[in-house]
Amino acid sequence: MPDLMPQSSPASSEPLLVVEGLTKYFPIRRGFFKRVVGQVKAVDHVDFYVQEGETLGLVGESGCGKTTTGRCILRAIEPTDGRILFRDPKLGRVDICKLDKEQIRLVRRNIRMIFQDPYASLNPRMTLLDIVGAPLRAMGLAHGKELEDRVAQMLQLVGLRPEYMRRYPHAFSGGQRQRIGLARALAPYPKFVVCDEPVSALDVSVQAQILNLLEDLQEQMGLTYLFVAHDLSVVAHISDRVAVMYVGKIVELASTAELFSSPKHPYTEALLSAIPLPDPRPREKRVLLTGEVANPANPPSGCYFHPRCSYAEEICKTHEPEFDEVTPGHYVKCHFGRELSLTGVVRMPDR
Amino acid sequence: MPENQVLVEIKDLHTYFFLAEGVVRAVDGVDLVIKRRQTLGVVGESGCGKSITSLSLLRLIPPPGRITQGEILYYKPSAGDNGSVDVINITALNPNGREIRDIRGNQISMVFQEPMTAMSPVRTVGQQIIEAIMLHQKVNKAEARKRAIEMLARVKMPKPERTIDDYPFQLSGGMRQRAVIAMALSCHPHLLIADEPTTALDVTTEAQILDLMRSLQNELGMAIMYITHNLGVVAEMAEEVAVMYLGKVVEQTDVKTIFLEPLHPYTQGLLSSIPRLDESIMRGEKRRRLQMIKGMVPDPYTRLKGCPFHPRCPKVIGDVCDQVEPASIWVRPGHMVRCHLYAEAVKSGPAPSH
Ligand SMILES: Nc1ncnc2c1ncn2[C@@H]1O[C@H](COP(=O)(O)OP(=O)(O)OP(=O)(O)O)[C@@H](O)[C@H]1O
Ligand SMILES: Nc1ncnc2c1ncn2[C@@H]1O[C@H](COP(=O)(O)OP(=O)(O)OP(=O)(O)O)[C@@H](O)[C@H]1O
Ligand SMILES: [Mg+2]
Ligand SMILES: [Mg+2]
Numbered sequence: 001m002p003d004l005m006p007q008s009s010p011a012s013s014e015p016l017l018v019v020e021g022l023t024k025y026f027p028i029r030r031g032f033f034k035r036v037v038g039q040v041k042a043v044d045h046v047d048f049y050v051q052e053g054e055t056l057g058l059v060g061e062s063g064c065g066k067t068t069t070g071r072c073i074l075r076a077i078e079p080t081d082g083r084i085l086f087r088d089p090k091l092g093r094v095d096i097c098k099l100d101k102e103q104i105r106l107v108r109r110n111i112r113m114i115f116q117d118p119y120a121s122l123n124p125r126m127t128l129l130d131i132v133g134a135p136l137r138a139m140g141l142a143h144g145k146e147l148e149d150r151v152a153q154m155l156q157l158v159g160l161r162p163e164y165m166r167r168y169p170h171a172f173s174g175g176q177r178q179r180i181g182l183a184r185a186l187a188p189y190p191k192f193v194v195c196d197e198p199v200s201a202l203d204v205s206v207q208a209q210i211l212n213l214l215e216d217l218q219e220q221m222g223l224t225y226l227f228v229a230h231d232l233s234v235v236a237h238i239s240d241r242v243a244v245m246y247v248g249k250i251v252e253l254a255s256t257a258e259l260f261s262s263p264k265h266p267y268t269e270a271l272l273s274a275i276p277l278p279d280p281r282p283r284e285k286r287v288l289l290t291g292e293v294a295n296p297a298n299p300p301s302g303c304y305f306h307p308r309c310s311y312a313e314e315i316c317k318t319h320e321p322e323f324d325e326v327t328p329g330h331y332v333k334c335h336f337g338r339e340l341s342l343t344g345v346v347r348m349p350d351r
Numbered sequence: 352m353p354e355n356q357v358l359v360e361i362k363d364l365h366t367y368f369f370l371a372e373g374v375v376r377a378v379d380g381v382d383l384v385i386k387r388r389q390t391l392g393v394v395g396e397s398g399c400g401k402s403i404t405s406l407s408l409l410r411l412i413p414p415p416g417r418i419t420q421g422e423i424l425y426y427k428p429s430a431g432d433n434g435s436v437d438v439i440n441i442t443a444l445n446p447n448g449r450e451i452r453d454i455r456g457n458q459i460s461m462v463f464q465e466p467m468t469a470m471s472p473v474r475t476v477g478q479q480i481i482e483a484i485m486l487h488q489k490v491n492k493a494e495a496r497k498r499a500i501e502m503l504a505r506v507k508m509p510k511p512e513r514t515i516d517d518y519p520f521q522l523s524g525g526m527r528q529r530a531v532i533a534m535a536l537s538c539h540p541h542l543l544i545a546d547e548p549t550t551a552l553d554v555t556t557e558a559q560i561l562d563l564m565r566s567l568q569n570e571l572g573m574a575i576m577y578i579t580h581n582l583g584v585v586a587e588m589a590e591e592v593a594v595m596y597l598g599k600v601v602e603q604t605d606v607k608t609i610f611l612e613p614l615h616p617y618t619q620g621l622l623s624s625i626p627r628l629d630e631s632i633m634r635g636e637k638r639r640r641l642q643m644i645k646g647m648v649p650d651p652y653t654r655l656k657g658c659p660f661h662p663r664c665p666k667v668i669g670d671v672c673d674q675v676e677p678a679s680i681w682v683r684p685g686h687m688v689r690c691h692l693y694a695e696a697v698k699s700g701p702a703p704s705h
Contacts, residue, residue, distance in 0.1 A: 061555055175647070204580060206647075207624070208624035233627065236628055257634060260633060271554060273558075275554060276554075276583030276587050278583045344633075
């Protein structure tokens with residue numbers, strides 16, 4: 001495994017979160033005795049770090065393991081293997097994978113998640129006060145009048161009127177519900193937020209409001225984000241660095257500018273070329289991926305991407321490539337990452 | 352035969368829902384033209400009436416919804432394709448009658464956002480496509496199966512002879528959407544209504560499906576009404592674009608003009624609120640805040656006086672926009688906008704409300 005830590009790292013710039021060899025296999029069970037007949041390799045030896053105050057984007061096809069990665073970091077599911085090192089303000093530097101129940105409760109004050117679906121993720125029978133106040137109450141951070149004040153403050157922070165506190169979620173639009181979810185996630189003043197497709201269900205004008213809000217809150221509260229999304233224009237806008245996943249593995253990781261202008265993995269090239277651009281002028285070149293994404297229960301040999309890769313050679317079928325740092329801070333998992341000259345986003349002029 | 356013949360013309364369509372809480376004016380005076388072989392993109396904020404417009408066209412409005420006003424004319428190309436047409440007033444048909452059933456799924460068919468809702472989970476893909484074919488075409492079961500396999504092959508379904516006997520849940524999201532498209536196209540419709548057909552899919556699968564729809568459109572010569580709120584998809588798919596706001600079409604023109612010279616402040620607001628992959632991102636510059644349209648869509652029960660967009664409009668004209676509803680203005684042939692900024696006449700004083 002390559003050393004992913006930044007070269008010179010004085011204690012203060014030590015990353016907030018370091019993920020090493022993170023692995024999550026889901027057993028596939030069959031038959032009367034629920035015998036394990038195979039494994040879904042949802043996340044397979046993933047390495048990355050996130051600096052404090054930074055936004056790391058995480059992209060890739062449906063089913064590639066983005067949500068599973070986020071849920072492991074929260075210990076909402078048990079990782080199969082690996083380390084998740086987190087700099088907790090109270091507990092100090094801990095490996096999330098090794099925490100006991102009580103410690104998990106403590107660390108979850110600082111690591112929070114917001115979800116894709118603003119409709120399904122809010123309990124329709126709870127008022128906003130109950131919803132946003134729930135984490136504070138559960139963690140014993142506030143109660144009574146104090147709790148109400150804190151909820152009012154959170155609602156204001158995300159641009160909702162405190163008077164709405166006694167209302168139920170059904171009275172709110174999709175964008176407003178996403179704000180409620182945001183208020184709930186941020187109520188305990190966390191350090192790290194996993195944003196799992198937070199704007200995918202919203203239309204563009206509401207999406208712009210939520211993205212600006214996420215950025216404002218990041219600045220005000222010093223938040224660090226892991227930002228999962230399908231929409232690469234959104235990811236490019238909000239992320240400092242971007243990681244690309246394919247079938248449970250990170251295949252490329254670089255600064256946003258690098259990744260979008262000079263990708264080094266053929267899969268990234270294909271992803272970028274698939275972005276629908278809001279520009280009616282015809283595009284120069286388009287790489288359409290053929291075939292389907294590999295099955296994580298039965299991945300191909302060698303490089304998982306080789307059956308769909310137009311640059312694949314013999315070695316790609318037999319040997320899995322290393323996660324190689326081709327230029328400083330630019331990692332790629334491809335046998336030809338140093339040689340291929342790939343096409344980035346067809347540039348659009350500034351507005 | 353002229354290419355740009357009108358296929359469907361929607362005139363002043365009103366579709367309302369009569370609920371205990373009030374009247375939802377889901378579609379409130381929509382005018383639209385869909386031309387043969389052309390793709391019309393329909394965009395607009397969630398709840399602005401895109402789906403209800405398309406469901407009105409198929410007469411599939413569930414109660415307590417009702418078309419209360421307006422007309423939908425279908426210029427049905429005659430069988431010989433000799434250029435002559437039959438004009439059918441869709442709004443005048445019995446919604447359960449034989450005539451509309453003959454149009455629905457056959458001459459005009461639809462692909463929905465969530466492929467699971469379009470297909471029954473308990474019957475195989477093949478059973479469902481075969482049924483659709485036999486409902487509208489006089490063929491026996493063996494022939495229908497042959498056509499179903501052909502159609503699955505056309506949508507690039509891997510191993511169609513085998514997939515035809517799969518259940519929808521056995522297919523991935525992208526494959527399921529291909530099966531739904533195969534079903535929708537199995538009768539070679541004149542118009543395909545695609546309501547957010549790729550929103551649930553990831554970008555690479557979406558790109559495949561868009562590519563597929565474009566090539567099938569060329570092959571089969573159908574028109575597409577493409578509903579989405581993804582402006583990137585509109586730029587790729589549509590030749591003509593209609594922008595909707597609160598139950599009305601506020602601007603309609605060709606795709607180049609919509610993106611390069613939009614006139615309606617709402618269209619301008621939509622376009623400037625999308626994050627763009629521009630040079631500044633490539634240079635790694637500090638990101639700029641996205642521009643936003645201020646405020647929110649009002650709840651569907653309130654009816655605003657004047658232009659429905661005026662409370663959020665950055666270019667609002669006092670005593671005009673909040674008083675008088677703007678009419679459709681043709682700034683030039685092929686470019687319609689509903690906005691007082693482009694009507695000199697109205698500025699001289701409030702005209703009587705409709
Ligand atoms: N609880 C579970 N049991 C078994 N398999 C699971 C479970 N959760 C996820 N998986 C599988 O793990 C893989 C990764 O799923 P995950 O939800 O992390 O993907 P994702 O990248 O978030 O996809 P999407 O973009 O569709 O949200 C998939 O193949 C999925 O089917
Ligand atoms: N069955 C129904 N009963 C009552 N109101 C309805 C019904 N269906 C739709 N509406 C209302 O009609 C309006 C238009 O809805 P429509 O589904 O056409 O919006 P849309 O533009 O397709 O939005 P989206 O982008 O979210 O799909 C909305 O205010 C909606 O709440
Ligand atoms: Mg997910
Ligand atoms: Mg809709």
